[in-house]
Every structure is written in C-alpha cells, then in structure tokens.
C-alpha cells in the first residue's frame with residue numbers, strides 16, 4: 001500500500017466512523033494499517049507504547065493453555081489484589097472488559113432511575129450514547145477558562161432529578177487535573193441520591209492520589225480505573241471499578257455475567273502487572289521525558305499547550321498557521337484529534353521518546 005492509498009484508506013475509515021460509534025479507533029487508522037506499514041506512529045488513543053510489562057507478557061503466555069477453563073479463581077485473585085492495592089477489600093472491586101464496560105454499567109444504572117446526568121464538555125463520552133438511549137437527559141457543562149473541570153458549575157447544573165455526575169480526573173481530552181483536596185470537598189457535597197462516576201483512567205500519570213479511600217464513606221461514589229493506560233494493556237481489555245460493597249452488588253447485577261468480561265489470559269497479565277510497579281514507574285517516567293520533547297516542540301512552533309497530568313497533550317494549533325493533522329499524517333504520524341469544533345485545539349497522545357522526537361522534527 002503506497003502513501004496515497006494509505007491516506008485514501010484513512011479518509012474512508014473516517015467517513016465510515018460517522019455511522020459507527022463502536023469503532024472510534026478507526027477514525028484515526030484503517031483497521032488493517034499495521035499489516036501494511038511498520039513505520040506508522042499511532043498517537044490517537046492514549047495507548048502506552050511500552051506495555052504490557054515483561055512480567056505480564058510471561059504470565060499471559062503461561063496462561064494460554066488454561067483458556068479452556070473459566071477463570072473464576074483468577075478473577076477472585078485480581079479483586080483481592082486490587083482491593084489490597086487500594087487499602088480496600090475484594091468486595092469493593094468489580095471487574096470488566098476495560099473500564100469502558102464499567103462506565104457503561106454505571107451510566108446504565110443511573111439512566112434506569114430516569115432523570116438527568118451532568119458531565120463536563122469536552123470529556124470522555126463513550127458512556128453517553130447508550131445512557132441517552134435509555135432516556136436520561138445529559139446536561140453538559142463547559143470547562144472553566146483554563147480548560148479545567150468546573151466542579152461548582154457541575155453542582156449548579158444538578159438538581160433533584162440528577163442521578164449521576166461524571167468527572168474525569170485527570171481530564172480527557174485536556175490533560176488538566178482538579179487537585180485532590182477540591183475533589184474531596186466536591187464528593188462530600190454531592191447528595192447521596194446522585195452517583196459520582198469518577199473516571200481515574202490516567203491517575204497513575206499524575207501526582208494526585210486516587211479517591212479510593214472515600215468509597216466506604218460515600219456509597220454513591222464509583223471510581224472507574226483501567227489496565228489500558230499506565231499498565232500498557234489496552235488490547236487485553238481489563239478494567240475495574242472501586243465502590244462500596246453494596247454499590248458493587250448493584251453494578252454486578254447489570255453485567256450479563258458478573259465480573260466475567262476479562263479472559264483468563266488478560267486476568268493473568270493484570271495480576272502480574274500489579275506486582276510489577278517498577279514497570280509502571282518506568283512508563284510514567286518515559287511518558288514525562290517524551291512529553292517534555294513535545295512541549296519543547298510546541299513552544300518552538302508557537303503553539304500554546306496545557307501542561308498535562310496524563311499521557312496526552314492538548315494544544316492550540318491556530319497560531320501555527322498550517323493544518324497540523326495533515327502535516328503529521330504526511331509523515332505517517334496519526335492520531336491528532338479535535339474535540340472542540342471551530343477551535344484550533346487538538347489532542348495528541350504521548351508515544352515513545354523516539355516517536356516524540358519524530359513529531360518534533362516534523363513540527364520544526
């Protein structure tokens with residue numbers, strides 16, 4: 001496949017996506033692109049370019065032969081380990097095929113109660129279409145003027161009919177973070193009748209702690225987390241949520257088969273990953289180095305950016321003058337995404353140091 005065919009292929013994939021919300025990754029890449037091109041740089045889905053960890057890879061390979069059995073013991077072990085990791089118990093943990101399954105389950109639970117849900121805009125929207133179809137009214141609240149989640153506005157938008165407030169912290173797509181102290185106060189102020197769905201997909205990349213130690217005192221708090229980002233296992237599809245054991249039971253009742261979404265192989269990888277925190281630290285450190293390269297390139301190119309607490313960066317391409325997406329794609333760098341129409345703001349995932357040097361070269 002030559003470059004022209006490749007770009008045509010991408011354009012077709014982009015058009016197809018408009019009709020297919022379950023294939024959003026193909027917005028950035030043709031599904032079969034990797035088979036034809038080894039030199040594509042993929043920076044669209046905030047994947048970790050280093051994972052899975054060596055320990056996870058070995059555990060996954062060792063477990064292939066056990067795939068004829070249901071992995072109940074492994075599921076229990078993962079719940080046990082995750083509970084302990086956050087100073088909680090196995091009963092505080094629900095397992096899913098990625099955290100997106102659990103965002104969907106939590107939003108469904110809220111939607112079944114009818115009423116409305118409040119969320120920042122822009123944000124991670126994967127859970128919204130299904131919840132809307134179930135009849136819940138989604139109220140979007142703009143970010144503040146620094147593109148940080150505006151907790152006060154979220155509260156102001158809520159009323160007695162609000163069943164859920166979604167907060168992504170650190171935030172996708174802007175990479176901004178609300179400090180722990182503020183988030184804690186917010187959680188305390190939300191009425192017990194309204195679920196707080198807190199998406200902590202990127203917490204490991206930030207210097208702020210998880211809100212896990214608040215779930216016992218606040219049964220309306222559901223914290224969605226994932227092995228897809230810092231642990232580098234997006235393709236393995238393992239996510240989890242932490243909540244009060246009574247809340248976990250409610251969420252389990254909405255899964256076709258409670259805690260059964262992840263395969264034996266993926267569970268083995270997740271279990272081994274938790275014990276390999278050195279690898280997580282390595283990924284976070286590499287991410288910092290690679291991010292610094294992108295920051296320097298954006299400064300040099302005159303593009304304002306928001307310092308990011310995540311594995312992606314949000315920046316304003318307007319002052320650059322050229323179409324950054326076209327420029328990067330012409331050099332096989334894919335994934336620049338827009339989340340705010342009619343603005344120059346774009347998001348780019350952080351790849352390896354080498355990949356970000358490539359981006360810097362192109363922008364230079």
Ligand SMILES: Cc1ncc(COP(=O)(O)O)c(C=O)c1O
Pocket residue numbers: 045046097098099100101124168172199201225226227228234237238239
């Ligand atoms: C904020 C946020 N939450 C959740 C997810 C879903 O992750 P997964 O389903 O792979 O666990 C993503 C993926 O990009 C994300 O950015």
